Amino acid sequence: QVQLVESGGGLVQAGGSLRLSCAASGRTFTIYHIGWFRRAPGKAREFLGAISGSGGSTYYADSVKGRFTISRDNAKNTVYLQMNSLEPEDTAVYYCAARRAPAIPPTSASQFDSWGQGTQVTVSS
Secondary structure: OOOEEEEOOEEEEOOOOEEEEEEEOOOOHHHEEEEEEEEOOOOOOEEEEEEOOOOOOEEEOOOOEOOEEEEEEOOOOEEEEEEOOOOHHHOEEEEEEEEEOOOOOOOOHHHOOEEOOOEEEEEEO
16 A cells, blocks of 8 residues: 655645645555545545546545645655635645545545545634
């Protein structure tokens, strides 16, 4: 299984931007779909979006579409989550997750095999 490590979280003012990174180990990175999730205090884990192994396909939850962008650099075994126009409601722990060669694009947590430890994002008003 691939191992994942998130970074890039921190404190940002409302309206600001952050870019999170998800670094993966392993030689077969390109066969994994990578997804991003978040868990806000007192709320369920929320799917944000995901990217295919080649990077040619991305899909997003309606709640972040147009504000968040997922990309990947397979030469660096890294996936990025660019977050713009951040709001206090975006405050959460953000996680990346991997699914090996899915038959269909995964969108729920149970469809992913490996998880990072998470990185905290706090948006102040």
